[in-house]
Amino acid sequence: MGILKLIREIGKVTIRERSVNKSLDPCDDFYQFVCDGWKKKYPVPKDQLNYNQMYVLNDQLNEAIRDVLTHKNKSLGREFQLMYTYFDKCVEYQEDPGDDGLKDLFKKLRRYHSPSIKTLTDFLIASFPTQTFFKFSIDLDPENSTVKVFAISPHSSTLSFDQYFNEDIASSRDLYNAMISQTLTMLAEESENKDELFSKDTAARMLRAYTIVDMNLAKIINDSDGIKGENMQLEDISLKFKAIDWIKYLNAALSKSGWNYVKTKGILIEGPLLIKKYEDFISELDENVLRDYLDVRTVIAAMNDLPKKYQDLYEKLMEQYYGVVTLDKQKACFENIKEIFPDLLSVVYVDKYFNKSSIDDIAKLVNVIRNTMIEMLDEEGWMNFFTREKAKLKAENIAEIIAYDPQMYNETKRKEKYQNLTFTDSTSYYVINNIVEIWTLNMEIEDVSTPFGRGTVEFNAVEVNAFYQPQTNMIILLAGILHPPFFNASLPTILNYASMGLIVGHELTHAFDDTGSKFDEVGNMVNWWDTRTEEDFVNKTKCFEQQYGNITVVDGKRIRINGHDTLGENIADNGGVKLTIRAMQKVLDESKFHIVGLEEFTIEQLFFMVYGFSWCGNVKEEGLVQQVTTDVHSPDKQVLITFLLIL
Numbered sequence: 001m002g003i004l005k006l007i008r009e010i011g012k013v014t015i016r017e018r019s020v021n022k023s024l025d026p027c028d029d030f031y032q033f034v035c036d037g038w039k040k041k042y043p044v045p046k047d048q049l050n051y052n053q054m055y056v057l058n059d060q061l062n063e064a065i066r067d068v069l070t071h072k073n074k075s076l077g078r079e080f081q082l083m084y085t086y087f088d089k090c091v092e093y094q095e096d097p098g099d100d101g102l103k104d105l106f107k108k109l110r111r112y113h114s115p116s117i118k119t120l121t122d123f124l125i126a127s128f129p130t131q132t133f134f135k136f137s138i139d140l141d142p143e144n145s146t147v148k149v150f151a152i153s154p155h156s157s158t159l160s161f162d163q164y165f166n167e168d169i170a171s172s173r174d175l176y177n178a179m180i181s182q183t184l185t186m187l188a189e190e191s192e193n194k195d196e197l198f199s200k201d202t203a204a205r206m207l208r209a210y211t212i213v214d215m216n217l218a219k220i221i222n223d224s225d226g227i228k229g230e231n232m233q234l235e236d237i238s239l240k241f242k243a244i245d246w247i248k249y250l251n252a253a254l255s256k257s258g259w260n261y262v263k264t265k266g267i268l269i270e271g272p273l274l275i276k277k278y279e280d281f282i283s284e285l286d287e288n289v290l291r292d293y294l295d296v297r298t299v300i301a302a303m304n305d306l307p308k309k310y311q312d313l314y315e316k317l318m319e320q321y322y323g324v325v326t327l328d329k330q331k332a333c334f335e336n337i338k339e340i341f342p343d344l345l346s347v348v349y350v351d352k353y354f355n356k357s358s359i360d361d362i363a364k365l366v367n368v369i370r371n372t373m374i375e376m377l378d379e380e381g382w383m384n385f386f387t388r389e390k391a392k393l394k395a396e397n398i399a400e401i402i403a404y405d406p407q408m409y410n411e412t413k414r415k416e417k418y419q420n421l422t423f424t425d426s427t428s429y430y431v432i433n434n435i436v437e438i439w440t441l442n443m444e445i446e447d448v449s450t451p452f453g454r455g456t457v458e459f460n461a462v463e464v465n466a467f468y469q470p471q472t473n474m475i476i477l478l479a480g481i482l483h484p485p486f487f488n489a490s491l492p493t494i495l496n497y498a499s500m501g502l503i504v505g506h507e508l509t510h511a512f513d514d515t516g517s518k519f520d521e522v523g524n525m526v527n528w529w530d531t532r533t534e535e536d537f538v539n540k541t542k543c544f545e546q547q548y549g550n551i552t553v554v555d556g557k558r559i560r561i562n563g564h565d566t567l568g569e570n571i572a573d574n575g576g577v578k579l580t581i582r583a584m585q586k587v588l589d590e591s592k593f594h595i596v597g598l599e600e601f602t603i604e605q606l607f608f609m610v611y612g613f614s615w616c617g618n619v620k621e622e623g624l625v626q627q628v629t630t631d632v633h634s635p636d637k638q639v640l641i642t643f644l645l646i647l
């Protein structure tokens, strides 16, 4: 729905969508006032915990993806045909995964129990590319965002500290434990005939061992204060973290991928303190407990690939604990395709479903809002002069990617990228995924020596999302979100301020939130703040942290917003509103603005109503629990009403 149509519909509440309920007092509950009709019309579907305008748009996007993947274009190159084949195999697999995954799981477990596996290092090598306790990634050097580094970081526990220790949100823990415990029991039943590894007694013992270890990892993470990177040489890592033979591990796991230590310019250890605590904890563990834990982690990693009866079990448990059923199995395939073939999916989607001529309109909108931001920085009297000038420089340098990365149309680059990925429609889906996993890792490792920067990053345009990337100082507005109710090119630009404009304002403000403020105008992690201004900034953020941290989202339960984790988003929401409303006032000629049926509202009131409307949503209690424990965004309702209190 376009904004104009939307405003009209808000106006015609008694006739059409009845979203605004004028019988309610907006000062009492603004969210309900704006969203009452929407909330009644769109209850949470059976396969979701949460449903809002983003989900509605996402459902439309999924239909578009289904369309471009089903209606194959045979005239496109080899790489596109690979994507189509992958999709067909995936859809088949969702219906019936067969028993490849089960066979492979038993084979792996037998291998891990062979006499040649004596130490934790041996196990880590044997289980690679599955990574337990620690994970490898290619990250950016925080001090120089043009250089990519090979990074080792601690793997988090499977469940979080809150999930283990807050009884009010115990349902997610209970669901997970039920899934693992019943999987182990079923595996024990299957293996009684074929395998010596499991019996019903060992299944119970394994679950106990797993829970003890995982719960302790969650505690260690909870007690430690964040992850800070430290660049180290391989030799130093081995001296500092002794429970694992790192050189042996890295060489054995990565040499086949062409990993070359010299090319990687040191290794970034993310969270060295945490890694040390992990190591200390692991080396104290009883050998049998560790063995059981590793076995269960192996089983968890294989759960998605187990035969149909296991998948049916998980669905039943999801329904029992969360009241959620899977309605559309193809969705899982869409997600895989987005990850493996982001550029190819973007090409076929953008060509058919995105109006490229709207890019200029959005660029204009971004420009007005960015200029307003620079102007407003001048008014921030609490900032010291030099810091303020640096902040303005940073704002001036924020670049934007609108809709998609033009490089996706570079055919030579595309062909080169996919030339080493090979499978056919007679390869099993399970094997295809193993091939893809190794291909991805090899590609990342090969890519480590290429400098990083604007123009070298790949984006999947087929996503209902917009974000700020501190390492390039860019905002990215993906094609998937540039649709109604967030954007409609055919309407006067002005009407897009209260929806897309606010998203732009939000993303621009991320450049100065608790994380963004640590990066400079080219994206390096450099402290450009003078000490006193920085102190003032931190004090101001404390106020946000407290205010949001005190909000209870379910009456009578200890389920609160995490003021610390959501800080960046809350800053962006509040800054974004202040910024965008000012930008809108600059371009708007109020005397010419008239909407039939909504004469009683001022432009500012309409601005908030349209904004509120684009965040209408329904959520189940389990969804709220999941959101406040795992999401850095505050729930929709709080996003809307909390800043109204602050303004």
Ligand SMILES: [Zn+2]
Residues within 6 Å of the ligand: 506, 507, 510, 568, 569, 572
């Ligand atoms: Zn955000």
